[in-house]
Amino acid sequence: xxxxxxxxxxxxxxxxxxxxxxxxxxxxxxxxxxxEWQPVDPADLMLIELGxxxxxxxxxxxxxxxxxxANIRALIRTRxxxxxxxxxxxxxxxxxxxxxxxxxxxxxxxxxxPAEYDRAAAGLPLVPLPYRDTFAPKAxxxxxxxxxxxxxxxxxxxxxxxxxxxxxxxxxxGNGGELYAVIGQAPRHLDRNxxxxxxxxDGFDKMTALPRGTGPLGFYEKAEQRFPIRRVTLAADMPAxxxxxxxxLRPESASFAKWLHLRANRHDDFFIxxxxxxxxxxxxxxxxxxxxxxxQGD
Amino acid sequence: xxxxxxxxxxxxxxxxxxxxxxxxxxxxxxxxxxxEWQPVDPADLMLIELGxxxxxxxxxxxxxxxxxxANIRALIRTRxxxxxxxxxxxxxxxxxxxxxxxxxxxxxxxxxxPAEYDRAAAGLPLVPLPYRDTFAPKAxxxxxxxxxxxxxxxxxxxxxxxxxxxxxxxxxxGNGGELYAVIGQAPRHLDRNxxxxxxxxDGFDKMTALPRGTGPLGFYEKAEQRFPIRRVTLAADMPAxxxxxxxxLRPESASFAKWLHLRANRHDDFFIxxxxxxxxxxxxxxxxxxxxxxxQGD
Numbered sequence: 001x002x003x004x005x006x007x008x009x010x011x012x013x014x015x016x017x018x019x020x021x022x023x024x025x026x027x028x029x030x031x032x033x034x035x036e037w038q039p040v041d042p043a044d045l046m047l048i049e050l051g052x053x054x055x056x057x058x059x060x061x062x063x064x065x066x067x068x069x070a071n072i073r074a075l076i077r078t079r080x081x082x083x084x085x086x087x088x089x090x091x092x093x094x095x096x097x098x099x100x101x102x103x104x105x106x107x108x109x110x111x112x113x114p115a116e117y118d119r120a121a122a123g124l125p126l127v128p129l130p131y132r133d134t135f136a137p138k139a140x141x142x143x144x145x146x147x148x149x150x151x152x153x154x155x156x157x158x159x160x161x162x163x164x165x166x167x168x169x170x171x172x173x174g175n176g177g178e179l180y181a182v183i184g185q186a187p188r189h190l191d192r193n194x195x196x197x198x199x200x201x202d203g204f205d206k207m208t209a210l211p212r213g214t215g216p217l218g219f220y221e222k223a224e225q226r227f228p229i230r231r232v233t234l235a236a237d238m239p240a241x242x243x244x245x246x247x248x249l250r251p252e253s254a255s256f257a258k259w260l261h262l263r264a265n266r267h268d269d270f271f272i273x274x275x276x277x278x279x280x281x282x283x284x285x286x287x288x289x290x291x292x293x294x295x296q297g298d
Numbered sequence: 299x300x301x302x303x304x305x306x307x308x309x310x311x312x313x314x315x316x317x318x319x320x321x322x323x324x325x326x327x328x329x330x331x332x333x334e335w336q337p338v339d340p341a342d343l344m345l346i347e348l349g350x351x352x353x354x355x356x357x358x359x360x361x362x363x364x365x366x367x368a369n370i371r372a373l374i375r376t377r378x379x380x381x382x383x384x385x386x387x388x389x390x391x392x393x394x395x396x397x398x399x400x401x402x403x404x405x406x407x408x409x410x411x412p413a414e415y416d417r418a419a420a421g422l423p424l425v426p427l428p429y430r431d432t433f434a435p436k437a438x439x440x441x442x443x444x445x446x447x448x449x450x451x452x453x454x455x456x457x458x459x460x461x462x463x464x465x466x467x468x469x470x471x472g473n474g475g476e477l478y479a480v481i482g483q484a485p486r487h488l489d490r491n492x493x494x495x496x497x498x499x500d501g502f503d504k505m506t507a508l509p510r511g512t513g514p515l516g517f518y519e520k521a522e523q524r525f526p527i528r529r530v531t532l533a534a535d536m537p538a539x540x541x542x543x544x545x546x547l548r549p550e551s552a553s554f555a556k557w558l559h560l561r562a563n564r565h566d567d568f569f570i571x572x573x574x575x576x577x578x579x580x581x582x583x584x585x586x587x588x589x590x591x592x593x594q595g596d
Contacts (some may be wrong), residue, residue: 003360007434064303073559091503091507092458092459092502092506104424111341111344115570131432132430132431132432133430133432134429134430134431134432134575134578135573135577158480159483160390161481168566169568171570184458184482184483185457185458185482185483185484185577185580186483186575186580187580188573188580189561189562189569189572189573189576189580191573192570192571193568193570193571204390208389208390208506208510209389209507209509209510210507211507212506212507216331228428264487266487269467270467270491271487271491272415272469272486272490273415273490273491275486275487275489277432277434277486279432279434279483279484279486280537281483282483282485282486282487287389
């Protein structure tokens with residue numbers, strides 16, 4: 001009754017050779033070569049420590065929103081996010097966090113930034129997804145991120161776990177001091193309307209399982225419902241030996257191509273009819289924890 | 299910094315007439331005619347009372363899986379689900395509930411049912427979605443359900459909140475005694491591999507916000523982590539005056555067509571660039587609570 005967890009019952013007739021067993025997507029990941037995995041740059045690894053000690057790891061995406069990512073790094077270093085909170089959880093939409101609205105970022109970090117909602121497609125490596133996308137003529141992956149492209153422009157897609165910058169009604173009112181992550185069916189209608197700055201790599205279930213807010217747009221109605229964030233750190237600012245480390249399967253790799261094909265054409269014992277396709281948001285480049293890089297002199 | 303909740307700042311030059319304000323999707327719902335809303339049949343309305351008193355309402359879909367829905371109605375009436383539990387919450391995938399694996403449904407209700415994974419397209423009304431679907435040449439809505447079609451066959455799509463029947467590895471091992479609902483990016487690769495039997499209409503956030511299970515496939519590892527289900531009832535079995543009632547916006551209605559177009563082409567003040575499309579799973583026919591129908595003689 002549990003799907004896909006049961007042992008296979010052998011129903012083959014005696015003497016017949018069993019059909020060759022095709023690999024599963026998990027088999028491909030287990031056998032991918034070390035060089036096919038790309039380490040996350042510690043300067044892009046944002047670590048959120050929640051009030052209960054749980055950790056959420058986010059990879060920042062300077063190729064998509066360089067000014068926003070630079071500002072977020074600077075905000076982290078001023079300790080802007082320490083003592084902040086998750087203030088909004090709207091079911092099938094977003095989790096949002098930051099300081100309360102009356103707080104202003106220090107120095108000039110509260111300045112509105114340029115509206116980095118898309119960028120030139122030229123110069124952005126793309127491994128195209130060989131299936132139809134509903135929203136753009138071309139879609140695929142660049143690094144660990146989902147991307148759509150049209151008419152010479154490229155943008156990150158609002159998939160589950162993708163992180164964006166909260167803003168007001170004017171396009172250039174975000175600064176990265178308030179962030180959100182997608183927790184439901186991809187709200188792709190937000191694509192090119194908001195600066196997307198990263199992807200949650202680990203611990204996201206600690207955010208997605210929070211109680212939904214009962215106020216308008218899923219905001220918590222009472223201050224005590226807000227879920228505390230103790231501290232936010234960049235991995236680059238930690239001692240090299242103490243840094244958590246992650247790596248993603250490079251979309252250019254042979255293993256990614258195999259994995260993607262098997263995700264679209266499932267042969268696991270549970271499946272009867274392969275879909276023949278996969279949605280952009282359901283095949284983000286796989287991520288795993290890695291051994292931290294050794295510091296020089298170790 | 300909260301997105302879309304801020305007042306519009308008037309930047310119009312003095313004397314210029316403001317541009318005509320286009321309606322939002324919410325405006326369309328607020329002004330739809332009563333006849334455009336279709337009441338949910340109480341025989342199809344499955345009400346789950348959780349251990350903490352929260353309620354989840356599910357609309358069953360006999361047009362898609364008649365044998366499974368008939369079995370689920372019979373299981374409900376034998377009180378099969380009373381005292382059962384949510385046993386699995388896998389992030390970005392499914393919530394699953396039922397009795398423990400060693401319990402067997404009473405009478406002949408544990409018999410495997412035919413694999414109702416798709417059906418003849420003929421005879422199923424469909425309002426087509428005018429945008430590309432990644433998985434099928436044709437997609438749209440039938441009643442309140444998302445549907446895909448290909449080569450004369452039709453099936454319900456695995457969207458957020460759609461309910462299916464847990465099964466083992468053989469296709470015909472499900473009976474409806476164990477159910478799941480989708481809680482993440484639509485796992486459309488499951489389409490046509492499982493019997494889909496309904497859609498959550500209300501209270502889903504009480505399931506989606508549960509802690510994720512830490513065992514394989516998101517099963518809870520300890521019995522005490524399982525989230526209790528107190529009672530499951532069909533609305534048809536309640537006194538007419540006490541029944542909760544829901545209605546959906548008929549996809550054939552003029553208001554649905556307007557709503558769908560506006561979902562795909564957002565003009566709300568927050569939006570800068572409309573997407574020009576919407577995903578099948580992001581525009582399910584809207585549902586709302588309704589006044590219960592008066593019983594005869596009331």
